[in-house]
Amino acid sequence: MVIVRHEQAKDRAAIRRIHRSAFGRPAEARLVDELRKAGRTISFVAEQDGAVVGHILFSPIQVESVPVLALAPMAVMPKFQRRGIGSQLVRAGIEECRKGKHRAIVVVGHPEYYPRFGFRPARSRGILSPFPVKDGAFMVLELAPGPPLRGLVAYPPAFRGI
Numbered sequence: 001m002v003i004v005r006h007e008q009a010k011d012r013a014a015i016r017r018i019h020r021s022a023f024g025r026p027a028e029a030r031l032v033d034e035l036r037k038a039g040r041t042i043s044f045v046a047e048q049d050g051a052v053v054g055h056i057l058f059s060p061i062q063v064e065s066v067p068v069l070a071l072a073p074m075a076v077m078p079k080f081q082r083r084g085i086g087s088q089l090v091r092a093g094i095e096e097c098r099k100g101k102h103r104a105i106v107v108v109g110h111p112e113y114y115p116r117f118g119f120r121p122a123r124s125r126g127i128l129s130p131f132p133v134k135d136g137a138f139m140v141l142e143l144a145p146g147p148p149l150r151g152l153v154a155y156p157p158a159f160r161g162i
């Protein structure tokens, strides 16, 4: 059975392993550690039979001066992929962001994956990435009404090199 729950301190080593295995490099595992240190993150893990096999992180960023959240990174251990675990993590994360009255979530990711959760291309709404991204990979999910979201997204320095 899969359980999705908030990250706890004891999960940190497993979370690093998941990102290193799923992305095949250490950059995303480091990003998680840096963003956690910076604070105000929303972090969920997926546990299968007591083992932590998936992780998703949301952290504060801005669209111009409007605070929103970045969904990044997320990963599921390769041998547990394509069983719906990633989807459970995304749905639990979105729900938590909604509860927290966050304005929107921005993601850079697979254009075939995130639209099923309501994400839409950000560029066509006037939200611009500060770095080059493939068409359709830069997406936004608006959660609550608020000030218009337009302009450049500002990522914290931890994202450099990702």
Ligand SMILES: CC(C)(COP(=O)(O)OP(=O)(O)OC[C@H]1O[C@@H](n2cnc3c(N)ncnc32)[C@H](O)[C@@H]1OP(=O)(O)O)[C@@H](O)C(=O)NCCC(=O)NCCS
Residues within 6 Å of the ligand: 022, 023, 074, 075, 076, 077, 080, 081, 082, 083, 084, 085, 086, 087, 088, 108, 109, 110, 112, 113
């Ligand atoms: C992306 C990821 C988190 C999805 O987790 P998951 O548990 O496999 O996701 P789910 O089982 O809920 O959904 C599976 C669906 O995701 C999509 N998907 C999974 N990996 C994908 C990929 N690399 N590219 C495009 N679509 C992908 C497929 O459409 C798949 O559906 P299918 O089984 O009908 O083909 C996982 O594949 C992963 O860790 N990948 C490597 C790291 C990564 O790319 N992270 C996301 C960065 S945006």
